Amino acid sequence: MTSKQLLCLTMGTLDAGAALGVAAIDFIVTAAHDPAHARALLRERPMPVGAIVLDRAVPDGRLRGDLDAFLREHWWMRWVALCRPAALEEPGVRRLIHDYCIDFHTLPADPVRLRYTLGHAHGIAALHDSDPGAGLHTLRLTGNSAPIARLRQQLLKVAAADAPVLIWGESGTGKELAARAVHENSARAAGPFVPINCGAIPASLVQSELFGHERGAFTGAGKARHGLIESAADGSVFLDEIGDLPLEMQANLLRFLQEKTIHRLGGTRPLPVDVRVIAASHVRLQDAVARGAFREDLYYRLHVLTLEMPALRERRDDVVALAETFFRDHARERSAHVKGFTGAALEALRAHHWPGNVRELHNRVRRAAVMAEGRLITPQDLGLSEADAAPAAALHGARKEAERQAIEAGLGAGKSITHVARELGVSRMTLYRLIAKHSIVVPARKRTS
Incomplete structure (x- = not known):
């Protein structure tokens, strides 16, 4: 048959x-x-x-x-x-x-x-x-490149625990998507997932928004109100861009992590709240600690389980799959005559450096799907130059070679992994990923330093 x-x-x-x-x-x-x-x-x-x-x-x-x-x-x-x-x-x-x-x-x-x-x-x-x-969404993270495959494995391990999670990654790499994946694969999946953009809350309202307030706590507080952390009870709260949280609020958050209780604004008694905290930042918090912009004790409270989101330029093999997924996701709003991408468009997508990461790719595809005149999306529809595809690919190859040479030079000089990572301005985890990416052999003495 x-x-x-x-x-x-x-x-x-x-x-x-x-x-x-x-x-x-x-x-x-x-x-x-x-x-x-x-x-x-x-x-x-x-x-x-x-x-x-x-x-x-x-x-x-x-x-x-x-x-x-x-x-x-x-x-x-x-x-x-x-x-x-x-x-x-x-x-x-x-x-x-x-x-x-x-x-x-x-x-x-x-x-x-x-x-x-x-x-x-x-x-x-x-x-x-x-x-x-x-279906292309495994853990709702599209792609089969080595960096994204490792991230999926780490996500499942992190989700199985119940400790605080700290996610680092450049803007547009999908930190909230990773946080949702941790929540949805954890024992708290049936509970709420409450995302909070710490940088978007006015400083004068942070206390009330996060921890709530009692009736009469301030002018206009006609009734008691639950805060966002309290509304996430039995679930997970996602504190995005936690580095933007004012220092005085960092002290309150530290107290919550230590005692698992909150104090509403104007309240006189502690309220127990069972919530898992997942935090994220596009700046490295250890650098913020060094500048005095972030509390060191809070950093170590959060730095229990960590995830590092790979930049899109580190997972170029996923670009086409992501683009096709976004094209499908916006099927309802795109022009009916638009059927997909030209070969030149796919080459231009692979060659682009993606400074805005996955968010930039999503926006370019969505705009092209609506505005394209032909049946297939061209590089011009994406705001990319077809002529630049080959030079950009060559530049990418040169960049990879320079990256490999810099790592080999550092390790060849007898420096430790920690020392080389510091010189290159990356974390140890990123350096290990780059070592694997370039198939660099690390001597045993470097590995244990």
């Missing part, structure tokens, strides 16, 4: 077998009677190819509604339309075929030509690098 899967969505009275005729012999056909039914079937078993049967007039309103939304969601499938000749006179049918289908046949379909068309559609689907319908 053939393993070719085919979804047949019939928008009328004709059944799938009658519409496909002998062409159905070559396929395992799954029939759906409306978009909602088809959507449910595809959730159970993704299929790369579909046939849409329009054996009667379909009102424009319906084409713009359920069917249009369904096809937009499943843009990655290869669709073939089968319709009555008269249906081609309807503007809505013509637009549907133009926007979503790779080919169409008039009913009754010629069996030889239809078998060829469906077989060709399966061949095109097989050439596609990845199947979005199969």
Whole structure:
């Protein structure tokens, strides 16, 4: 029996077998009677190819509604339309075929030509690098590069514990995504996950926002109010950009970590709160401690379990998978005629240095999906230059070679891992990752220093 899967969505009275005729012999056909039914079937078993049967007039309103939304969601499938000749006179049918289908046949379909068309559609689907319908989000972190694979392993280990977590990474690397992954894979997953941007709260309101207040604590406090930490009880609180927290509030947070109790503003008694604290910063807190901008005792309270988010330039093998994921995520808002990326666009994405990391990639893809004029996104749609792709790739190679030489020079001079990391301005964890990336052999005496 053939393993070719085919979804047949019939928008009328004709059944799938009658519409496909002998062409159905070559396929395992799954029939759906409306978009909602088809959507449910595809959730159970993704299929790369579909046939849409329009054996009667379909009102424009319906084409713009359920069917249009369904096809937009499943843009990655290869669709073939089968319709009555008269249906081609309807503007809505013509637009549907133009926007979503790779080919169409008039009913009754010629069996030889239809078998060829469906077989060709399966061949095109097989050439596609990845199947979005199969799911790309492991721990909701897309990619299969070595840095992201290591991060997934570390996340699962960290999630299994219940100690504070400190996440470091450049802006746009996905620190909140990692924090959510820790929460969702922990024993606290059923509890709330409360994200707090410490840098976005006015200094005069930090105390009240984090710890809450009692009635009458200040002018306008007509009733008691739970703080954000208290609202995360039995779950996790994510303190993003914790380095921006005022020093006086750092003392209160330290007290909470030590005693597991909070004091509301204007309150006279401690309130026990069971919350796991996950903190993140785009600046290295040990440097902030050295400058006197962050409490050393709080730093060591938080520095129990640590995660370091790799920059996108360190995981270039993931760029295409991320771009395709973002393209799919915004299927509802992109132009219906836009089907994917040109080869030149993918090369330009791989070559770009990504100073804004994953956030920059997400924004470029989202904007291009809406604004692109053609059926495929070009480097220009992404705001990237096709001509710069090759020089940028060469620059990336030169950068990698300089990186490797700098590490080998430091280790060759008899310096310890700690010393070399300090000279290069990176953490020990990052240095070990770079050593593995470049396959550098570290002598035993360096490894144990």
